[in-house]
Amino acid sequence: MSEKHIDDVSGVATTGHEWDGIRELNNPLPRWWLWTFYLCIIWAIGYMFFYPAIPLINGATKGYLGYSSRAEVVSELADAKAAQGTLLEKIAATPVEEIAADPELLQFAIAGGSSAFKVNCAQCHGSGAQGAAGYPNLNDDDWLWGGTIDQIYLTIAHGIRYDADPDTRVSEMPAFADMLEPQQINEVAAYVVSLSDTPADPAMVEPGKVVFAENCAACHGDNAEGLTDFGAPRLSDGIWLKASTEAQIVSQIRNPKHGVMPAWVGRLGEPTIKQLAVFVHTLGGGQ
Numbered sequence: 001m002s003e004k005h006i007d008d009v010s011g012v013a014t015t016g017h018e019w020d021g022i023r024e025l026n027n028p029l030p031r032w033w034l035w036t037f038y039l040c041i042i043w044a045i046g047y048m049f050f051y052p053a054i055p056l057i058n059g060a061t062k063g064y065l066g067y068s069s070r071a072e073v074v075s076e077l078a079d080a081k082a083a084q085g086t087l088l089e090k091i092a093a094t095p096v097e098e099i100a101a102d103p104e105l106l107q108f109a110i111a112g113g114s115s116a117f118k119v120n121c122a123q124c125h126g127s128g129a130q131g132a133a134g135y136p137n138l139n140d141d142d143w144l145w146g147g148t149i150d151q152i153y154l155t156i157a158h159g160i161r162y163d164a165d166p167d168t169r170v171s172e173m174p175a176f177a178d179m180l181e182p183q184q185i186n187e188v189a190a191y192v193v194s195l196s197d198t199p200a201d202p203a204m205v206e207p208g209k210v211v212f213a214e215n216c217a218a219c220h221g222d223n224a225e226g227l228t229d230f231g232a233p234r235l236s237d238g239i240w241l242k243a244s245t246e247a248q249i250v251s252q253i254r255n256p257k258h259g260v261m262p263a264w265v266g267r268l269g270e271p272t273i274k275q276l277a278v279f280v281h282t283l284g285g286g287q
Contacts (some may be wrong), residue, residue, distance in 0.1 A: 004016070005023065006137075007023065007113040010025060012025045012027060013025075013028065014026055023060060023197075033126045044106075048061070048063075049061040049063070049064055050063050050064045050065050050067075050070065051065060052067065058209040060166055065202050080207045081241050084108075084112075087104070087105065087108045088271050090102075090105055091105060091108070091109060091271045091274050091275065092274075096149055096150060096274045096278070097148075097149050097150055098151045098170045099274065099278055100149075100278070106278065108275075109274065109275040109278040109279070110275075110278060110279050111280055111281070112271075112272065112275040112279075113272075113275035113277070113278050113279025114278045114279050116268065116272050116275060116276050116279075117129070117276060117279055117280070120264065120268065120276075121276070124261075125137075125138055129280070131241075131281055134241065134242060134257065134259055136241055137239070137257070137285075138280050138282050138283055138285060139283050139285050139287070140239060140285045141235065141285045142226075142233065142239045142285075143228060143285070144160075144162075144171075144226075144228065144231045144232070144233055144241075145169055145228050145231050146158075146228040146287065147281070147285060147286050147287035148281075148286070148287050149277055149278065149281045149286065151169055151228070152277045152280050152281055152286065153273060153274065153277035153286075154169070154177055155169060155261070156264050156265075156273050156276050156277055156280070157263060157264060157265040157273050158263045158265065159260070159261045159262045159263035159264065160231070160259065160260060160261040161258060161259070161260045161261070162260060162261065162262050162263045164263065165263035165266075167263075168263055169231055170231075171230050171231035171232065171255075172258055173219070173232075173252075173256040173258070174256075175253060175254065175255050175256060176205065176215065176253050176254055177253075179215070180215065180253075184207075184211045185250055185254055186204060186208075186250060186251060186287045187205075187207045187208035187211055188208045188211040188212050188215070188216065188245070189200070189208070189246055189249045189253060190204035190205050190208045191204070191205050191206075191208030191209045191211070191212050192208070192212070192224065192235050192249055193246050193249060194208075194234055195224055195236040195237075196236065196237055196238040197238065199246060200246055212224070219232040220232045220233070220234075220235055223236060242256070242257050247261065264276070
């Protein structure tokens with residue numbers, strides 16, 4: 001048997017392995033590390049015996065204690081549902097406009113509405129309800145269909161231009177490219193811009209005002225303040241949903257974009273719709 005090689009620098013024997021002239025020192029592991037390692041093995045064996053651990057084809061070993069994290073979650077959810085039951089029944093029985101009169105019910109509705117909003121509405125309206133291009137900001141006081149709690153409730157419940165719901169809100173701006181000359185469209189766009197900003201050609205504002213009165217005022221109002229009965233937006237402020245620049249306004253007049261919001265009452269149920277309406281109404285822009 002050949003003698004063990006001793007490293008010249010450290011004086012420690014090597015394992016006998018060598019790679020490109022590099023030898024491995026045969027340093028034993030610290031005792032505390034070994035004992036910790038052995039204890040971990042013992043702990044793992046004990047865990048496998050008492051708790052679900054080994055995956056099988058149709059599940060896993062149950063363990064001596066029969067513990068299930070899923071069963072625990074189901075139990076906790078059932079307890080939470082039971083605790084909410086009374087308040088949910090009260091919300092279901094209370095008209096949406098009267099919920100705010102009960103402080104306990106109002107607090108519960110805001111909390112529930114906030115949760116439902118994050119799960120179902122934030123994808124379009126943003127996590128803070130600030131909206132995005134083509135999706136309304138729910139924090140301001142511009143409301144296409146009205147910002148009272150009843151009006152918000154109806155909008156959430158039945159949606160906008162949602163064909164599957166016979167009570168959905170419907171409003172469609174016609175494509176004025178088929179009705180107006182290009183010059184008239186440019187003029188009315190200049191007038192609309194002038195209500196909150198300065199158009200590219202101020203000389204087109206006055207003729208645009210005439211075009212607006214003849215073609216647009218019926219829905220948007222004589223002063224472009226908007227009409228919630230038609231879902232027609234206010235044009236006299238600087239808040240825009242589909243367009244903001246003059247070129248975009250021209251495009252919207254020619255061939256308008258129409259969004260669709262689903263009806264949520266069939267998916268979420270009456271109590272959740274009421275909670276959502278209360279939550280949205282309390283964001284600050286509710287009328």
